[in-house]
Amino acid sequence: MSEVYVITSGKGGVGKTTTTANLGAGLAVHDKRVVLVDADIGLRNLDVVMGLENRIVYDIVDVVDGNCRLKQALIKDKRYNNLCLLPAAQTKEKDAVNPEQMQKLCDALRDEFDYVLIDCPAGIEQGFKNAISGVDKAIVITTPEVSAVRDADRIIGLLEAAEVRNPLLILNRIRPDMVKRGDMMALEDVTEILAIDVLGVVPDDESIVISTNRGEPCVTDQESRAGQAFRNITRRLLGETVPLMDLSIDDGIMSKLKKVFKL
Amino acid sequence: MQAKLVYHNAVILKGRRDGITISLDPAISFDDLKIHFHRRVVETKQFFEGAKSNVSFTGRKLSEEEEQELLKIITTETSLDVPYVAEQGLFKPPNPTFIADTSPAHLPHNIYNTSYHQGGLRSGQSIRYSGSVVVLGDVNPGSEIVAEGNIIVLGSLKGMVHAGCTGNEECFVSGLVFWPTQLRIANIITYIPNDKKKRTPSCAYIQEGQVFVAPLVNQSYT
Numbered sequence: 001m002s003e004v005y006v007i008t009s010g011k012g013g014v015g016k017t018t019t020t021a022n023l024g025a026g027l028a029v030h031d032k033r034v035v036l037v038d039a040d041i042g043l044r045n046l047d048v049v050m051g052l053e054n055r056i057v058y059d060i061v062d063v064v065d066g067n068c069r070l071k072q073a074l075i076k077d078k079r080y081n082n083l084c085l086l087p088a089a090q091t092k093e094k095d096a097v098n099p100e101q102m103q104k105l106c107d108a109l110r111d112e113f114d115y116v117l118i119d120c121p122a123g124i125e126q127g128f129k130n131a132i133s134g135v136d137k138a139i140v141i142t143t144p145e146v147s148a149v150r151d152a153d154r155i156i157g158l159l160e161a162a163e164v165r166n167p168l169l170i171l172n173r174i175r176p177d178m179v180k181r182g183d184m185m186a187l188e189d190v191t192e193i194l195a196i197d198v199l200g201v202v203p204d205d206e207s208i209v210i211s212t213n214r215g216e217p218c219v220t221d222q223e224s225r226a227g228q229a230f231r232n233i234t235r236r237l238l239g240e241t242v243p244l245m246d247l248s249i250d251d252g253i254m255s256k257l258k259k260v261f262k263l
Numbered sequence: 264m265q266a267k268l269v270y271h272n273a274v275i276l277k278g279r280r281d282g283i284t285i286s287l288d289p290a291i292s293f294d295d296l297k298i299h300f301h302r303r304v305v306e307t308k309q310f311f312e313g314a315k316s317n318v319s320f321t322g323r324k325l326s327e328e329e330e331q332e333l334l335k336i337i338t339t340e341t342s343l344d345v346p347y348v349a350e351q352g353l354f355k356p357p358n359p360t361f362i363a364d365t366s367p368a369h370l371p372h373n374i375y376n377t378s379y380h381q382g383g384l385r386s387g388q389s390i391r392y393s394g395s396v397v398v399l400g401d402v403n404p405g406s407e408i409v410a411e412g413n414i415i416v417l418g419s420l421k422g423m424v425h426a427g428c429t430g431n432e433e434c435f436v437s438g439l440v441f442w443p444t445q446l447r448i449a450n451i452i453t454y455i456p457n458d459k460k461k462r463t464p465s466c467a468y469i470q471e472g473q474v475f476v477a478p479l480v481n482q483s484y485t
Contacts, residue, residue: 042387044405053444054454055445057452090405090406090407091387091388091389091406
């Protein structure tokens with residue numbers, strides 16, 4: 001039974017694309033057939049983050065317009081044979097696709113893959129409406145900032161209105177030291193407002209920037225703490241019960257070790 | 264005295280901006296003319312020296328062999344390089360095979376209308392044209408140029424480019440910083456590997472079904 005997820009946030013820059021890439025790679029490690037769909041037409045990024053930009057020949061608009069077959073537009077990942085990308089068009093606009101076409105597309109992908117992950121554009125306009133039109137479930141990303149949480153709340157309301165029930169929350173870019181000092185919202189503060197199930201917490205990590213620029217998801221990087229968080233999230237998606245990472249303690253040891261080595 | 268004057272005017276050379284016009288006396292025989300012509304060319308050798316110029320004959324109807332004979336005199340006696348001969352002051356378009364013989368590198372003879380663009384392309388912008396495209400500016404990643412003819416970018420080329428999109432394998436792509444995201448010529452799709460080399464001005468073309476990227480200038484200059 002395949003599942004179609006949309007990864008959305010409302011606010012831009014909170015990590016939708018990074019999360020999509022990492023969950024996709026993470027699920028592929030577990031031998032699932034996964035397709036990532038970039039619904040951000042006109043501002044596509046997922047291909048760049050996956051390091052597949054130079055392989056694009058056809059895109060999602062070509063598929064819905066019937067310029068090519070669906071299989072022709074799917075780009076196989078460099079590392080995992082069972083991971084594919086359906087790239088967005090860069091020179092078109094959001095209205096090049098409509099919700100009915102997206103729904104048809106999702107249904108076609110359902111037959112071929114175990115997981116369909118749709119990378120939603122920022123905003124609540126046409127692109128968002130397209131991205132959520134054919135999905136079963138939603139993953140809402142937010143960062144511990146009031147503006148991002150506000151937008152996530154709005155998105156959850158819109159998802160409910162579109163009958164996408166029980167979205168899951170990923171709190172991204174959290175900094176345990178700042179939370180400890182009381183300068184940043186803690187997970188509890190965010191869940192108190194949003195009141196949805198938590199899928200995971202991802203710490204702010206330099207390795208994300210490095211892996212994004214290299215075009216390689218960090219989920220396979222055993223050293224990366226964000227990678228560990230995404231591995232945990234992947235296992236939770238697969239139905240396992242994995243406790244949340246204890247960020248504060250781990251970070252303490254890491255910082256102490258760093259201090260020791262710097263001395 | 265009188266005769267000499269006539270002889271003197273039998274061949275008159277005139278320099279023009281776009282070449283040399285040689286006016287010939289129609290009244291004398293070709294053999295006589297040839298002698299005068301030869302003398303005149305030798306006399307005015309400096310006039311031709313080191314020039315690369317078009318030559319046109321006026322005043323007299325010449326057969327093809329006659330024309331060739333006169334040209335031969337010029338080329339053997341002087342260092343003038345004659346790219347082509349114009350007729351009656353109207354210049355013939357250069358013969359493509361002739362260009363191929365003299366230019367240092369052979370470019371396939373494809374003729375397209377050209378669309379010129381001032382200013383670069385940013386991500387998401389695209390140019391599609393049923394001919395060649397020249398961009399005076401940078402072509403950034405995420406932008407695309409699709410042309411039926413050639414593509415020349417006077418700036419850095421980092422977007423997607425497709426030359427000869429209707430299938431002409433003779434089309435080429437050129438850029439000053441040559442690093443297209445993806446490079447397509449006719450039906451071949453390829454990309455430049457990220458090998459961290461310096462990107463020099465280059466030209467990409469198809470030879471024997473393969474895309475080659477050649478530097479435009481000698482590596483040692485850059």
